[in-house]
Amino acid sequence: MTRNMFYRAANIVQLSRFTLLAGSRLLCTQTQAEPLTVRQQNNGIRRITLNNPKKRNALSLSMLESLRGNILADIDSDDLRVIVISAKGPVFSSGHDLKELTSAQGRDYHTKVFQACSEVMTLIQDIPVPVIAMVNGVATAAGCQLVASCDIAVVTEKSTFATPGVNVGLFCSTPAVAIGRAVPKKVAMEMLFTGSPISAQDALLHGLVSKVVPEERLEEETLAIARRVCQASRPVVALGKATFHRSVCLSTDVLPHCSTQPFCLPCIHSLFALCFDVFVGLSGYPLIHLHAKRQQKTPSFLSRKINTMYMCSFIHI
Numbered sequence: 001m002t003r004n005m006f007y008r009a010a011n012i013v014q015l016s017r018f019t020l021l022a023g024s025r026l027l028c029t030q031t032q033a034e035p036l037t038v039r040q041q042n043n044g045i046r047r048i049t050l051n052n053p054k055k056r057n058a059l060s061l062s063m064l065e066s067l068r069g070n071i072l073a074d075i076d077s078d079d080l081r082v083i084v085i086s087a088k089g090p091v092f093s094s095g096h097d098l099k100e101l102t103s104a105q106g107r108d109y110h111t112k113v114f115q116a117c118s119e120v121m122t123l124i125q126d127i128p129v130p131v132i133a134m135v136n137g138v139a140t141a142a143g144c145q146l147v148a149s150c151d152i153a154v155v156t157e158k159s160t161f162a163t164p165g166v167n168v169g170l171f172c173s174t175p176a177v178a179i180g181r182a183v184p185k186k187v188a189m190e191m192l193f194t195g196s197p198i199s200a201q202d203a204l205l206h207g208l209v210s211k212v213v214p215e216e217r218l219e220e221e222t223l224a225i226a227r228r229v230c231q232a233s234r235p236v237v238a239l240g241k242a243t244f245h246r247s248v249c250l251s252t253d254v255l256p257h258c259s260t261q262p263f264c265l266p267c268i269h270s271l272f273a274l275c276f277d278v279f280v281g282l283s284g285y286p287l288i289h290l291h292a293k294r295q296q297k298t299p300s301f302l303s304r305k306i307n308t309m310y311m312c313s314f315i316h317i
Contacts, residue, residue, distance in 0.1 A: 039070040044081035044230040053089025060097035081230040086134040095141025128238030145175035153209040164195035
């Protein structure tokens with residue numbers, strides 16, 4: 001009986017040790033879980049990496065929230081001049097996580113996912129610094145929308161782009177907006193109705209991307225553009241970006257009116273806001289630049305603390 005009690009106690013101790021070891025491994029796994037996006041910043045360039053290659057960097061609700069947070073962090077800091085978005089693995093982004101769009105999740109959750117996605121895409125255009133997509137691989141559906149929403153896109157020769165939702169019963173309605181503004185109408189329609197991918201060269205031809213480079217030069221070429229952006233005045237770049245996106249978003253009802261009316265009120269309003277910001281809110285910047293050019297020197301812009309997000313929202317059409 002004593003021997004049985006001894007064996008039983010030994011088994012309990014062994015089981016306790018196993019449970020403790022398993023628990024410590026689980027805790028270690030949970031605490032060491034990698035973030036969905038990784039942010040680094042150096043010399044005015046913020047690099048955000050989509051970091052979920054096992055799920056093809058799907059834009060799940062958690063991924064979108066993480067991306068949004070890393071974009072907005074210290075967005076008004078003078079040290080931030082440009083953002084570069086890239087991805088880990090062979091897929092830039094496969095779009096939404098389809099597991100989040102099943103009937104089991106419910107309509108309210110679906111709405112939350114699509115709303116978060118729209119907010120991130122709009123945010124990319126509204127923030128005062130340019131956003132560059134650095135793409136090496138596949139970008140589909142909302143992933144393709146992300147590329148189209150960025151201000152600049154540098155891609156490799158092996159990159160492809162598609163909106164394949166129609167093939168699984170989910171038409172890519174939201175990506176259609178950004179892609180339809182980036183490429184000709186009939187090209188967008190073919191992508192949306194067939195789901196067929198287009199090559200990097202075709203994407204360049206139709207205006208979806210800015211530049212196609214060899215894979216080994218992707219980072220070099222992308223950072224070269226980012227450094228050029230860093231050399232310019234941040235407020236001037238912010239103002240230019242806001243003005244450009246406002247003009248691109250003009251409806252087809254407004255554009256004919258602007259071309260036939262010598263005094264179009266929406267255009268006068270925008271022009272007044274532009275002049276006000278440049279000559280009052282950004283006092284000195286254009287003059288400093290022109291003076292430096294005459295002296296054949298690199299312009300040294302003043303460091304002024306202004307809320308560029310507010311400045312960008314000042315221009316209305």
